[in-house]
Amino acid sequence: MSVGGFLARRFVGFVVTLLIASFAVFSLMYIAPGDPLSFVLGTRSVSPERVAAAKARYNLDDPFLVRYWDWLTGVLHGDFGRSIVLNQEVSDLISVRLQTTALLVGYATVLFLLVGVALGAAAARRPGPIDSTLTVFATFAIAMPTFVLGTVLITFFAVELGWFPVYGAGVGIVGRLNHLTLPAVTLAFASAGYLARITRSALRDELGREHVETARSRGLSERSVFRRHVLRNALIPIVTVTGLTIGALIAGAVIVETIFALDGLGSLLVEAILKKDYPIVQSIVLILVIVFMVINFLTDVIYTLIDPRLDLGADPNA
Amino acid sequence: MASTIAAAPVRSAGPSLRVRLYATLGVSGLISLVVIVIIASAAAFAPWVAPYDPQTTDLTSVFASPSPSHPLGTDALGRDLLSRLIWGGRTTFIGPLLVIIVSTIIGSALGITSAWVGGHVDNVIARFLDVMFALPGIVFALVAVAIYGAGLTAAVIGLSISYIPYVARVVRGAALRERKLPYVAACSVQGFSALRICVRHLLPNLRTIITAQAVASLGFAVVELAGISFLGLGVQPPTPDWGVSVATGLQAALQGYPAEALYAGTLIVVVVVAFNVLGDRLAATAESAKR
Amino acid sequence: MTLLDVHDLCLEIRNRVRTRRIIDHVSFSVAKGEALGLVGESGCGKSMTARSLMGLLPPGAKLEGEVVFEGSDIVRMSQPELRAYRATKVAMIFQDPRAHTNPVRSIGDFLTEAQCEVGGVKRSVARRRAIALLDSVGIPDGERRLSQYPHQLSGGLLQRVMIASALASDPALLLADEPTTALDVTTQAEVMAILGRLRREHEVALLFITHNLELAAATCDRTAVMYAGRIVEVQKSSALHDRPLHPYTSGLLCSRPSIEHTERRLMVIPGRPVAAYDADDGCAFAPRCAYAEPRCRMERPRDETFDKAAVACHRAAELQGSLPTGYVEAVS
Numbered sequence: 001m002s003v004g005g006f007l008a009r010r011f012v013g014f015v016v017t018l019l020i021a022s023f024a025v026f027s028l029m030y031i032a033p034g035d036p037l038s039f040v041l042g043t044r045s046v047s048p049e050r051v052a053a054a055k056a057r058y059n060l061d062d063p064f065l066v067r068y069w070d071w072l073t074g075v076l077h078g079d080f081g082r083s084i085v086l087n088q089e090v091s092d093l094i095s096v097r098l099q100t101t102a103l104l105v106g107y108a109t110v111l112f113l114l115v116g117v118a119l120g121a122a123a124a125r126r127p128g129p130i131d132s133t134l135t136v137f138a139t140f141a142i143a144m145p146t147f148v149l150g151t152v153l154i155t156f157f158a159v160e161l162g163w164f165p166v167y168g169a170g171v172g173i174v175g176r177l178n179h180l181t182l183p184a185v186t187l188a189f190a191s192a193g194y195l196a197r198i199t200r201s202a203l204r205d206e207l208g209r210e211h212v213e214t215a216r217s218r219g220l221s222e223r224s225v226f227r228r229h230v231l232r233n234a235l236i237p238i239v240t241v242t243g244l245t246i247g248a249l250i251a252g253a254v255i256v257e258t259i260f261a262l263d264g265l266g267s268l269l270v271e272a273i274l275k276k277d278y279p280i281v282q283s284i285v286l287i288l289v290i291v292f293m294v295i296n297f298l299t300d301v302i303y304t305l306i307d308p309r310l311d312l313g314a315d316p317n318a
Numbered sequence: 319m320a321s322t323i324a325a326a327p328v329r330s331a332g333p334s335l336r337v338r339l340y341a342t343l344g345v346s347g348l349i350s351l352v353v354i355v356i357i358a359s360a361a362a363f364a365p366w367v368a369p370y371d372p373q374t375t376d377l378t379s380v381f382a383s384p385s386p387s388h389p390l391g392t393d394a395l396g397r398d399l400l401s402r403l404i405w406g407g408r409t410t411f412i413g414p415l416l417v418i419i420v421s422t423i424i425g426s427a428l429g430i431t432s433a434w435v436g437g438h439v440d441n442v443i444a445r446f447l448d449v450m451f452a453l454p455g456i457v458f459a460l461v462a463v464a465i466y467g468a469g470l471t472a473a474v475i476g477l478s479i480s481y482i483p484y485v486a487r488v489v490r491g492a493a494l495r496e497r498k499l500p501y502v503a504a505c506s507v508q509g510f511s512a513l514r515i516c517v518r519h520l521l522p523n524l525r526t527i528i529t530a531q532a533v534a535s536l537g538f539a540v541v542e543l544a545g546i547s548f549l550g551l552g553v554q555p556p557t558p559d560w561g562v563s564v565a566t567g568l569q570a571a572l573q574g575y576p577a578e579a580l581y582a583g584t585l586i587v588v589v590v591v592a593f594n595v596l597g598d599r600l601a602a603t604a605e606s607a608k609r
Numbered sequence: 610m611t612l613l614d615v616h617d618l619c620l621e622i623r624n625r626v627r628t629r630r631i632i633d634h635v636s637f638s639v640a641k642g643e644a645l646g647l648v649g650e651s652g653c654g655k656s657m658t659a660r661s662l663m664g665l666l667p668p669g670a671k672l673e674g675e676v677v678f679e680g681s682d683i684v685r686m687s688q689p690e691l692r693a694y695r696a697t698k699v700a701m702i703f704q705d706p707r708a709h710t711n712p713v714r715s716i717g718d719f720l721t722e723a724q725c726e727v728g729g730v731k732r733s734v735a736r737r738r739a740i741a742l743l744d745s746v747g748i749p750d751g752e753r754r755l756s757q758y759p760h761q762l763s764g765g766l767l768q769r770v771m772i773a774s775a776l777a778s779d780p781a782l783l784l785a786d787e788p789t790t791a792l793d794v795t796t797q798a799e800v801m802a803i804l805g806r807l808r809r810e811h812e813v814a815l816l817f818i819t820h821n822l823e824l825a826a827a828t829c830d831r832t833a834v835m836y837a838g839r840i841v842e843v844q845k846s847s848a849l850h851d852r853p854l855h856p857y858t859s860g861l862l863c864s865r866p867s868i869e870h871t872e873r874r875l876m877v878i879p880g881r882p883v884a885a886y887d888a889d890d891g892c893a894f895a896p897r898c899a900y901a902e903p904r905c906r907m908e909r910p911r912d913e914t915f916d917k918a919a920v921a922c923h924r925a926a927e928l929q930g931s932l933p934t935g936y937v938e939a940v941s
Contacts, residue, residue: 017449031465081559143591145541147548148583151568155576210708217665218723219696229711255545273464281464296452307355308713309757
C-alpha cells in the first residue's frame with residue numbers, strides 16, 4: 001500500500017472516530033440537568049427575555065439528532081454557544097484562555113523533551129554511578145503527583161526564596177515566560193523522568209545490537225555510529241512515548257493552572273464545572289477530546305511511517 | 319492482609335508464609351507492603367488511633383508548631399494535623415479501592431469476552447478501547463463530575479471508567495495466551511459451556527496478572543483521585559482527605575505555613591511509590607512464573 | 610609476502626567480578642592473497658581472534674602481543690588510526706547477516722554508508738559503485754535492491770549484500786566469521802563460490818572462521834586448528850586432512866560420520882571442549898587426549914615446525930604420520 005493510500009485510509013478512520021466521540025460528548029452533557037433548557041440556562045432562575053432568546057437561538061424543541069447536527073455545524077463555524085453564568089460567548093472566553101494553555105503546554109513539552117532525552121542518553125552511554133543516580137531520580141520523578149510538586153515548588157521557589165512570581169500569567173514575552181516557568185517545570189517533571197527512562201532503555205537495547213558492531217567494523221566514528229544506528233533506531237519507541245506524554249501534559253495542565261492561578265482552559269473548565277456552566281464544559285471537553293485524538297492519530301501515523309518493517313496496509317487492530 | 323502477616327507461621331509442610339512472601343516480593347516489595355499496611359491500618363482504626371476529632375476547631379491555636387499536644391501542629395482553623403491526616407487516609411484509600419475493584423471486574427469481563435469470542439466482537443471492543451486510551455483519566459472524571467456534581471461518587475465513577483481499558487488490554491492479552499493452552503481445549507471437549515470454562519478455569523489462572531495490574535493501578539488511582547479532590551471536585555472539605563489537605567495546605571503555604579501541604583503531599587508520594595514497587599514486584603513474579 | 614603477522618596474541622576480558630582469558634598466546638601469519646582457515650569448536654576463541662585483528666573488542670578487554678599488518682601494529686594503534694585501518698585495509702563478514710544489518714536503514718544505505726561517511730565520496734558515485742558490487746556478488750537488479758530493506762531479502766541474499774559491503778573498501782584482508790553457518794547447504798555452496806571467485810579476482814587475503822573442518826579444507830590454502838584459546842596445529846589444508854599432526858585434529862577428523870561405512874557408535878572425543886580460562890596447566894587438551902603422557906599435564910607444549918607446518922604437541926615428532934583420520938582407521 002502506498003504512503004498516500006495509507007494516510008487516506010487512516011484519516012478516514014480518524015474522522016469517523018472523531019464524529020462518534022463528538023456525539024458522545026454532546027449527549028453526555030444532557031444527562032445531568034435532564035432537559036435542554038436547563039442545560040442552556042443553568043440551574044438558576046432567569047428572566048423571560050433570556051429564556052426566549054435561548055429558545056430562539058437553539059431550537060430546543062427539535063429532536064435530539066437535529067440538535068446534535070445544529071451544534072456540530074455551529075462548532076465547525078466557531079459558534080460554541082453562550083455561557084449564561086458569565087453572559088459571554090463561549091468562543092470568546094475560550095480563545096482568550098487558549099493562548100495561555102498552549103504556551104504552558106508548549107513550554108513544558110520543550111522542557112520534558114530536552115531534559116528527558118538528554119538524561120536518558122547520558123545514562124545509556126555511561127553505565128555506572130551516573131546511570132544509577134539517573135534511574136533513581138527518574139523513578140522518583142514519575143511517582144511525584146503534579147499537584148504535590150506544584151505545591152512544593154511554589155512554597156520553596158516562590159514564597160520562601162522569591163525567585164519566581166507566585167500568581168498570574170505576566171505581560172510581554174519575557175514576563176509570560178517568567179510566570180510560566182514554575183508551572184511548566186511542574187508539568188514537565190514527571191514526563192521528563194518517564195522519557196528519560198524510556199530513552200535510556202531504548203538506547204541501551206540498541207547499543208547492544210550486532211548491527212552496531214558492523215558499523216564500527218567499517219571504520220565509522222563512534223559519533224556516526226551512535227547517530228546513525230543507535231539513536232535512529234531508538235527513535236521509534238521514543239516518538240511513540242512522546243505522543244502519549246504530550247496528551248498527559250495537557251491533562252496535567254488542568255491542575256497546574258489551578259495551582260498557579262493561570263487563566264487557561266484548564267482552570268476555566270474547573271470553574272465551569274463547579275458553577276454548572278454546561279455550555280463551557282461541553283465545549284472545552286470537546287476541544288480536549290479532539291486534541292487528544294489528533295495527537296493519538298499523528299503518533300500512530302508517524303510511528304508506522306518511520307519503521308520500515310511495518311506493513312502500511314496492515315490493519316492496526318489485527 | 320494485615321491479619322495474615324501477624325499470624326503465626328502456617329503449620330503445613332513446605333516453606334513458611336514468611337519465606338514465600340519474601341520470595342514473591344523481595345526486600346523492596348516487603349517494605350512497601352509493610353508501609354501500606356501500617357498506613358491503611360492507621361486509617362482504618364482512625365477513631366482509636368487519632369488523638370483528636372479531625373473536625374474540632376480551636377481558633378486559639380491556629381497554625382501551631384509541633385508540640386506534645388499536637389505532634390504535627392494545627393491548621394488554619396486550629397484542627398490537629400495528625401488527626402486530620404490519619405482520618406484523611408480513609409477517603410484516600412477507599413476511593414481508589416472502589417475504582418480498582420469496579421474497573422477490574424468490568425475490564426476483566428471485557429478482556430476475557432474479547433479474547434474468547436474473538437472476531438467482530440473483539441474488533442469492536444478493541445476500537446472502542448482504543449478511543450478510551452486516547453483520553454487521560456482526568457477527562458472522564460471531570461465529565462462525570464460535571465454530570466453528577468462534585469463529590470467522591472462522581473469522581474470514582476469517572477475514574478473507574480477510564481481504568482477499564484488498561485485492565486481489559488492486559489487481561490485480553492493474557493487470556494489469549496491461556497486460551498491456547500491444552501487444558502482449555504480439554505474442557506471444551508468435555509462439553510463445558512464457554513461461561514463455565516471462562517469463570518471456573520480461565521479466570522483463576524489469570525489471577526496473578528490481574529492482581530499485579532490492580533496493585534500497580536491502585537497507586538495511580540490514589541494520585542488521580544487526590545488530584546481531583548485537590549481541585550475541589552472530589553471529596554469535599556471539611557472532610558479530611560489528603561488531596562483536600564494539599565489544597566487547603568497550599569493556601570496556608572502561601573501565607574507562610576507549608577506544614578499541612580507538605581505532610582499530606584509526602585504521605586501521598588510514599589503511598590504511591592509503595593504501590594508502584596509492590597505492583598512491579600508482583601508483575602516480575604508473574605513474569606518469571608510464566609516461564 | 611606476509612600481509613599479517615600475529616605474534617603471541619593474548620586476550621583477557623574483565624568484568625566486575627572476574628578476569629577471563631580468552632586467547633592464550635596465539636601466533637600465525639597470513640600471506641598476501643592467501644586463504645587461512647581457523648577451525649575450532651564453540652568457545653575456543655576463534656571469533657574473538659578475528660575481532661582482535663580489527664580491534665572490535667568489548668569494553669574491559671585487554672589485548673597483548675603483536676598484530677602486525679603491513680608494518681603497523683594493530684594492538685598499539687590509536688583510535689583514529691584504527692578507524693582508518695578498518696575503513697581501508699580490512700573488512701569483516703559476520704555470521705548472522707540479519708542481526709548484523711540495521712533493519713530500519715535501506716540496503717543502499719548499508720552499502721554506501723562507509724564510503725560516504727568515512728571516505729567522503731559523493732552519494733551518487735557511491736550508489737553506482739554499490740550497484741556494481743551487487744552485480745559482482747550475483748545480484749543483478751541492483752537499482753531496485755538499493756531501496757529495499759533487510760527484512761525483504763532472504764538470508765542468502767543478505768549475506769551476499771554483506772560480502773559486497775565488505776568489498777566496497779577494497780580491503781587487503783577479509784575476515785569471515787562463520788559466514789555460511791546460518792544458511793542452508795545449497796545457499797552455503799553459492800556463497801562460498803562467490804567468496805572464492807571474488808577473492809581470486811581482487812587478490813584479497815581471507816581468514817575464514819568455521820567449525821566445519823571439511824569446509825575449511827575445501828576452500829582454504831592452509832588451515833589452523835584452535836583449542837582452548839590456543840592454536841594447536843597449522844598446516845596446508847590437504848596435508849592436515851591426510852596427515853594430521855595433533856591428536857585433537859585427529860579426533861575431529863575421526864568424529865565425522867562416513868557415508869561409506871556403517872557405524873554402530875560414532876566416535877567422540879571424550880570430555881567436553883574447554884575455554885582458555887578453564888584450562889589446566891600444561892597442554893590444554895591433555896585431559897582428553899588418548900596419547901597423553903605425564904609431562905603433557907605439567908608442561909605446556911611449544912610450537913614445533915615441520916616444513917610448512919606448525920604443531921603444539923610434546924609427542925608430535927613421534928606421532929607424526931600415525932594419527933588416524935577416520936573411523937575405519939581408528940578402530941582397526
